[in-house]
Amino acid sequence: MKTVKLLPLVGERAENKEIAKQLREDVLVPAIQGGEELVIDFSGVRTATQSFVHALISDLFRKFGSDVLDDISFKQCTVKVQKVIETVTTYMQAAE
Amino acid sequence: MKIHFPANAWLGTAETFLKRIGTTEPDRLQLESYEGWVNVHPLFLVMTASLASQISASQIDISDFKNKSLDEFHRMGLFRAMGVESPSECEELESAGRFIPITNIKDSDGLSDFLKDMIPLLHLETDQAELIHYLMSELGRNVLEHAYTKYGAFFAAQYYKDSNTIRIGIADNGIGIRASIIRSHAAPDDATAIRLALTPGITGATNREGGTEQNAGAGLFFIKSICLANNNFMVLYSGDTMYKLLKKKGDILQLHADPLEDNHAMTGNLPFWQGTAVGIDITLDSTIEFESVMDSIRDTFADAIRERKRNKQYKKPRFI
Numbered sequence: 001m002k003t004v005k006l007l008p009l010v011g012e013r014a015e016n017k018e019i020a021k022q023l024r025e026d027v028l029v030p031a032i033q034g035g036e037e038l039v040i041d042f043s044g045v046r047t048a049t050q051s052f053v054h055a056l057i058s059d060l061f062r063k064f065g066s067d068v069l070d071d072i073s074f075k076q077c078t079v080k081v082q083k084v085i086e087t088v089t090t091y092m093q094a095a096e
Numbered sequence: 097m098k099i100h101f102p103a104n105a106w107l108g109t110a111e112t113f114l115k116r117i118g119t120t121e122p123d124r125l126q127l128e129s130y131e132g133w134v135n136v137h138p139l140f141l142v143m144t145a146s147l148a149s150q151i152s153a154s155q156i157d158i159s160d161f162k163n164k165s166l167d168e169f170h171r172m173g174l175f176r177a178m179g180v181e182s183p184s185e186c187e188e189l190e191s192a193g194r195f196i197p198i199t200n201i202k203d204s205d206g207l208s209d210f211l212k213d214m215i216p217l218l219h220l221e222t223d224q225a226e227l228i229h230y231l232m233s234e235l236g237r238n239v240l241e242h243a244y245t246k247y248g249a250f251f252a253a254q255y256y257k258d259s260n261t262i263r264i265g266i267a268d269n270g271i272g273i274r275a276s277i278i279r280s281h282a283a284p285d286d287a288t289a290i291r292l293a294l295t296p297g298i299t300g301a302t303n304r305e306g307g308t309e310q311n312a313g314a315g316l317f318f319i320k321s322i323c324l325a326n327n328n329f330m331v332l333y334s335g336d337t338m339y340k341l342l343k344k345k346g347d348i349l350q351l352h353a354d355p356l357e358d359n360h361a362m363t364g365n366l367p368f369w370q371g372t373a374v375g376i377d378i379t380l381d382s383t384i385e386f387e388s389v390m391d392s393i394r395d396t397f398a399d400a401i402r403e404r405k406r407n408k409q410y411k412k413p414r415f416i
Binding site for chain 2: 011013015016018021024046047049050051054055058059062079080083087088090091092093094095096
């Protein structure tokens with residue numbers, strides 16, 4: 001199982017899409033490709049923009065389909081962060 | 097170019113300000129004003145700064161910019177941003193008076209640093225700070241990713257005690273919304289391009305549903321939805337057209353994928369703005385729960401995608 005702690009990388013307000021891109025390319029996609037389960041740890045992150053979450057996870061849907069959600073857990077999300085993740089995962093599945 | 101600051105210029109009267117922009121002599125900028133007290137929305141300050149950034153300081157004329165609010169413009173960083181000597185004699189104050197002076201952002205890390213430093217300046221409660229942070233981040237990243245301008249984005253914000261409102265402006269002189277949208281969608285004019293840009297799931301980066309790995313075509317729809325939910329004005333100006341989101345009728349929040357179904361005004365044939373300018377008013381008294389807005393955004397967004405997929409025109413085989 002691979003755990004990615006976001007707070008040290010993005011701070012309390014996750015909005016930097018360049019960091020999201022780097023994480024996606026260097027950590028998330030290789031982990032799923034390698035058959036690992038993924039924990040994205042939002043501990044301490046108060047908010048996340050839709051753009052950030054999209055840049056972080058949308059490509060996983062394109063590459064692996066919506067079943068990728070079976071391999072990812074989102075840890076310690078605030079309600080605000082949960083709502084943004086739910087929005088992105090919903091529209092990505094609608095787009096499939 | 098000529099810009100005139102009247103006594104008052106707010107989002108509600110944006111058309112009046114915009115119609116007076118003079119577009120002849122693009123290599124020169126003449127700034128004029130009403131002679132008494134002048135109050136203008138930060139949107140118009142950043143538009144002025146953005147224009148000035150592309151013009152040699154020797155070609156900027158502020159000799160007719162004489163008014164009683166010069167100190168205020170000085171504090172907002174207008175003359176510094178324009179690269180001209182300030183006619184005000186006041187000291188540039190620390191921006192602790194609940195405003196963010198005109199700031200030029202040119203890259204992703206610069207935006208992140210600006211957002212971190214900016215929030216304490218506005219002395220907001222946590223929820224309000226998060227909302228402003230969210231909006232400014234999404235607006236700033238839109239410029240950095242879609243405007244294709246080396247001059248970057250110009251931000252400013254100001255708190256108004258009487259109305260308990262934060263007014264935000266961001267402007268660029270990049271390629272503009274239409275040039276961005278037509279990379280992937282048909283948009284014969286600026287009004288169509290603005291309509292598409294505000295529609296969830298439409299991005300200039302691709303015509304594929306779900307967007308690209310970096311862009312969903314959601315940013316402006318989210319911003320418009322948050323403004324609508326909070327009953328705030330929003331102005332989007334690009335090319336010769338301005339879309340103005342007006343306050344919603346009644347208390348019920350009804351989001352629409354099509355921005356023309358919202359209470360709005362679309363004004364065309366304005367002086368051509370090369371780039372994009374956005375102004376927002378956030379009334380702090382009525383800031384509603386971010387979470388409940390997100391539920392509506394999620395449902396509206398997904399419905400819009402499903403609707404487009406149902407109506408998709410499939411290519412037909414050619415039989416010869």
